[in-house]
Amino acid sequence: MTSLRRLHRELAPWLRLLARRRRRLILGTLLLVMTVASAIGLLALSGWFITATAVAGALLAAGGAASLDVYVPGGGIRLFAVMRTVSRYLERLYNHDSVLRLLADLRGGMFQVLARLDAQALSRRRASEWLNRLTADIDTLDSLYLRLLAPPAVALLAILGAALLLGIFAPRVGTAVGLVLLGLWCWLVLGQAWLGMAASQRRVATLDRLRAHAIEHLQGLAELRAYGSLGRHRGEMASVETSLYRDQRYLGRVAASGNALVGLGVSLAMLLALWLAAQAYAAGTLTGPLMVMMPLAVLALGEAFVGLPVAFTQLGATRAAARRLNALGQSRSAIVESPAPRLVGDGPAELCLEAVSLRYPGALTPSLEEVSLTLGRGEQLALLGASGAGKSSVALLFARLLDPDRGRVRLDGVDLQELKLGSLRSRIGYLTQRVELFHDSIAANLRLARPEANAAELWRVLEAVELADWARDLPKGLETSVGEGGRQLSGGQARRLGLARVLLLDAPVVILDEPFTGLDRPLARRIATRLESWLAGRTVLYLLHQLGDEQVTPVGIQRSLRLVAGRLESVVEREQ
Incomplete structure (x- = not known):
């Protein structure tokens, strides 16, 4: 009987789901x-x-009588x-x-x-x-x-x-x-x-x-x-x-x-x-x-x-x-919204880390340790560092996909934990290191950023990343499927489609993690030049391995900082 009760308890949520279509x-x-x-x-x-x-x-x-x-x-x-x-x-x-x-x-x-x-x-x-x-x-x-x-x-x-x-x-x-x-x-x-x-x-x-x-x-x-x-x-x-x-x-x-x-x-x-x-x-x-x-x-x-x-x-x-x-x-996120959350303003914002420390579960060393930095309103900052230095953790903290173990993360002086999550994330355009694409059309993958966007707006952002001519030559145009995980696209095309999605969101705060990875240098330079006018006046955080000749440097960077093993070790004055 104990086994049957345990079995019923395990299957009960799914039986209730079945009951919805009884x-x-x-x-x-x-x-x-x-x-x-x-x-x-x-x-x-x-x-x-x-x-x-x-x-x-x-x-x-x-010789008998019978009927059937x-x-x-x-x-x-x-x-x-x-x-x-x-x-x-x-x-x-x-x-x-x-x-x-x-x-x-x-x-x-x-x-x-x-x-x-x-x-x-x-x-x-x-x-x-x-x-x-x-x-x-x-x-x-x-x-x-x-x-x-x-x-x-x-x-x-x-x-x-x-x-x-x-x-x-x-x-x-x-x-x-x-x-x-x-x-x-x-x-x-x-x-x-x-x-x-x-x-x-x-x-x-x-x-x-x-x-x-x-x-x-x-x-x-x-x-x-x-x-x-x-x-x-x-x-x-x-x-x-x-x-x-x-x-x-x-x-x-x-x-x-x-x-x-x-x-x-x-x-x-x-x-x-x-x-x-x-x-x-x-x-x-x-x-x-x-x-x-x-x-x-x-x-x-x-x-x-x-x-x-x-x-x-x-x-x-x-x-x-x-x-x-x-x-x-039954899994629950550690990110809990305040009982009376505040909305985020519309314009560019100031982002700040105050003595932030962060360690992932099971990690041998902290990802960030006593990190303090300020990204001014309308400023374009490059955060440099090798893989594993903690750059992506900073981005996750700013987007409040993580909360710090110690310290505070503020937007315009307000702790992120006091802000409404949906309002915060709708005002941050985040190009992650790995672009996630769904087995759907080009248009559907773009509209993840803004579902109400019309076709003209989709073509505009594709033009900005030089994918418009390619998309027009496709038999189904914007309705062409990108395949499972974007397998029908090259790595560079997938990267640019993800960047176009960030542009479509039109957020006042933008985080770009290695935006030109997988692109040849002439194409990367052209897109960087196109982005210059669009990013002007926005608060921008670039996450890069380095600045200089080995890769295209985004236009408009005003200040650079370097992370080493989770610590801000040095200030870089606009490396070239």
Whole structure:
């Protein structure tokens, strides 16, 4: 009972989500019931009709008198045959559409949770783990209705319906068959789940580890080879694979045993029905056609059981996915808005760090330590430093995607924690080091900055980053898809599309992290010149590795500071 209560608690949030679409799910279940009922009716009526026809023919051949209405049962057989085909088609179409709608609801809800998390909360897991939550774990939950709720309910209704049908003509047959099939149903639902629970739960975790290892292996191939760790890393992947295959083979054997048990159980119930019906026929309480009809009706019940073994063998996977998604759903950002937040003004603002220190969870050293700097209103400042020096952390603090461990971050003298988050972030245009693009059109990716922007405004910002001519030559223009993660674009095109999105926001405060990465020098110089007039009068923070000849220096920088290992070590007077 404790295990069942725990299972219900883990699945309860998802059952409540299913309940929002209860009408669709009830209709889908009724289509399943209709399909199984048609199969039982088709086989049972066919058996009765063939036997009745044979008996009538034998009597006529022997010189006896017999009559049989062939039209009504013949019409019934055709009705059941057509109804089974149509209901099966509609059930598959309708239920899969319902499940896709549910998965969309799940992904939308989980993405909203992720979007609200702060940078420190997101850094606690690898990107591959977050991806697994949004894809693999949610996909696993599609079995909750389609395999774990509707099919066993339909199978139970089919057992009760068949037992009642047989019991009308022979109570002993109906009772005996009902008890046998109920026992089979209980094992397929509870026994298969018990046998596969641990292995199917392990399989979800193991598959998660394998995906993470594979992504790390591909992304860090050069480093692993350079440090001589490639063989060891491959060995770890092979070990995880071996564990995964072991559980998959075990689960396959359990599911196959369940399928064999379905065939055996239904066959034994059919033989039991035939034996008891034959006794009733011998006793003169049952006609020959009805005696044949009963085992055939039981045989048709196999269709109701066919999906149960695999579904309940994998119940642990659904349970593990639900548990992981529950933990994600309960995640809360450390960024908490003030009870009475203040709105941010419209114009350029002064940004200030006051003795700020920051350490990421699990990090050996602080990302920032006692950093104080002021970015004046309308000033353009370059913050220089090597990778890992803390430049991106400063940007995250200004955008309030992080809160400092110590110290304060102020905008126009007001602590960011007193400002309304939406108001603050809508007034900061932030080009991150890695541009995030969605599997959608160029226009849709631009309108993430300003959904109400018209086509003319989109072309204007594309012109500023020299993507307009390229976009006009595309067959679909602004409606051209950029591919998953922007894979249809080159690195430089993706970078410029991200910069165009910042321009479209038209924010008074702008943070640009290596804005010209991936661009050739002539193109970078032209875009830097175009940006000069647009950035004039705005508060601008550039995050750069260095200034000088090795890369294009943004026009308009008035002051430069350098970060070294999280500390402001020196002031650079406009390096050239």
